[in-house]
Amino acid sequence: MSGQPAAVVVLAAGEGKRMRSRTPKVLHRIGGRSLLGHALAAAASLTPDHLVVVVRHQRDQVAEHIGQIAPKAVIADQDEVPGTGRAVACGLKALPVPPTGTVVVTYGDVPLLTGDTLAELVRVHEAGMGDGGPAAVTVLTAEVPDPAGYGRVLRDAAGSVTGIVEHRDADPAQRAVREINSGIYAFDAALLLDALGRIGSANDQGEMYLTDVLGIVRADGGLVQALPTTDLWQVEGVNDRVQLATLGAELNRRLVLDWMRSGVTVIDPATTWLDVDVRLAEDVTLLPGVQLLAGTEVAPGASIGPDTTLSGCQVGAGASVVRSHGSGARVEAGSKVGPFSYLRPGTVLGADGKIGAFVETKNAVIGVGSKVPHLTYVGDATIGTGTNIGAATIFVNYDGVHKDHITVGDHVRIGSDTMLVAPLTVGDGAYTAAGSVITTDVPAGALAVARGQQRNVEGWVARRRPGTSSADAAAAATTGTETTTATEATAAN
Numbered sequence: 001m002s003g004q005p006a007a008v009v010v011l012a013a014g015e016g017k018r019m020r021s022r023t024p025k026v027l028h029r030i031g032g033r034s035l036l037g038h039a040l041a042a043a044a045s046l047t048p049d050h051l052v053v054v055v056r057h058q059r060d061q062v063a064e065h066i067g068q069i070a071p072k073a074v075i076a077d078q079d080e081v082p083g084t085g086r087a088v089a090c091g092l093k094a095l096p097v098p099p100t101g102t103v104v105v106t107y108g109d110v111p112l113l114t115g116d117t118l119a120e121l122v123r124v125h126e127a128g129m130g131d132g133g134p135a136a137v138t139v140l141t142a143e144v145p146d147p148a149g150y151g152r153v154l155r156d157a158a159g160s161v162t163g164i165v166e167h168r169d170a171d172p173a174q175r176a177v178r179e180i181n182s183g184i185y186a187f188d189a190a191l192l193l194d195a196l197g198r199i200g201s202a203n204d205q206g207e208m209y210l211t212d213v214l215g216i217v218r219a220d221g222g223l224v225q226a227l228p229t230t231d232l233w234q235v236e237g238v239n240d241r242v243q244l245a246t247l248g249a250e251l252n253r254r255l256v257l258d259w260m261r262s263g264v265t266v267i268d269p270a271t272t273w274l275d276v277d278v279r280l281a282e283d284v285t286l287l288p289g290v291q292l293l294a295g296t297e298v299a300p301g302a303s304i305g306p307d308t309t310l311s312g313c314q315v316g317a318g319a320s321v322v323r324s325h326g327s328g329a330r331v332e333a334g335s336k337v338g339p340f341s342y343l344r345p346g347t348v349l350g351a352d353g354k355i356g357a358f359v360e361t362k363n364a365v366i367g368v369g370s371k372v373p374h375l376t377y378v379g380d381a382t383i384g385t386g387t388n389i390g391a392a393t394i395f396v397n398y399d400g401v402h403k404d405h406i407t408v409g410d411h412v413r414i415g416s417d418t419m420l421v422a423p424l425t426v427g428d429g430a431y432t433a434a435g436s437v438i439t440t441d442v443p444a445g446a447l448a449v450a451r452g453q454q455r456n457v458e459g460w461v462a463r464r465r466p467g468t469s470s471a472d473a474a475a476a477a478t479t480g481t482e483t484t485t486a487t488e489a490t491a492a493n
């Protein structure tokens, strides 16, 4: 007995009707991971010899998902015989040889159960009563305020567990019991296999109940014990979307607490949402309204928010991202982003750089110390170091059919409202004049000017817009005298 079970069997064949969803229940997500993903992560932390998932309802979708997240898991199909006992029997039948040692059973729709709790269950199970070897069954139980619907844990006068009775099969005295069966167990494999061969379906639902195994092994003289938990969240399943949101919020609360304990400042835990796979360093600050998703990593001292969503992003030490949205972007140490910018996949902002307000970037590698401060689109571009991109510049990367690349060198000054039309290279140290449409390469050190020559038509307003406030203002500016303005005359009407 090593604490490593022979198998963990995760039950996921049920229909999940109350979700009212085309998506299989166990594929719904909280904390950026499917319910089944949470169950498999806890199960896999025990490093069992075999990880088995029992499927049936929407089988192909569930199996495909398992293939993606746990390719080594054994997918076992439950046949048409219903019930949790049948499900486990089908799961064990899918193994190459009958298991020996400990078999753990969990559910695919109980996402807050931790690997630590499962490890404790296995430890208590394998310790048994101390001398007589492992128990036959150890069941994780919980005392709940409202046990309606759950199986009840039955104990004898001495307090030993004698069995489990389902709510619908229970008499009033049994229904008064508030200790419920979580549905999570550690079994002795040989005793489980033997008992599964003997369970019937003589119950209100006509199903083969796994819970009947407890009574059978107990009657055979085996030790049946309970491990009560006080953390009710860990044994709560998702049956509908209300529970999905409730458990999602509790998972998030736990994640945020853990990060605060490890040195992250979170100003408003209630509006801070973290996926399970984000990584936050010490002295990161998260301001209100932040979502960090899909493996986002934040380095020491960086500040995110308020009101920022980052998905699959990396933020370097001391950087800040304010009121912005990023996906698949990297912001290196000391850089500043926002407010109100959109960093799309392939964005890399080099150290000590800036992406300011109302900027969109995509597939854009921006060098160390370079700045894109205002109102700009940068797509499919490489920008060197120490370069400044003037306000309202557009990297015109798309001709309606093809996307092309633009390279801007080091220490370039792109004037405001420049259109850089791809494909294009702007050499090191070059300038572009404000308002230019640049369509051909600019050599290093050159000034590129590409705009119409200005022409002033003297006296045009007096001739073509007489009697307007503009004409009055122009007249006052040229004669130096104040006259009664047309505006005042209009206002008086």
Ligand code: UD1
Residues within 6 Å of the ligand: 011, 012, 013, 014, 015, 054, 078, 081, 082, 083, 084, 085, 086, 087, 107, 108, 109, 149, 150, 151, 152, 164, 165, 166, 180, 181, 182, 183, 208, 209, 210, 211, 237
């Ligand atoms: C089951 C337990 C009950 C316990 C409760 C905890 C039995 C007979 N009852 O009841 O004592 O208090 O869980 O939540 O075990 N499943 C299959 N195949 C099936 C039936 C179910 O894989 O044929 C899976 C479901 O997908 C689900 C889990 O087993 O993940 C539990 O099934 P469910 O029908 O919800 O069991 P309960 O009736 O709630």
Ligand code: CA
Residues within 6 Å of the ligand: none
């Ligand atoms: Ca049921």
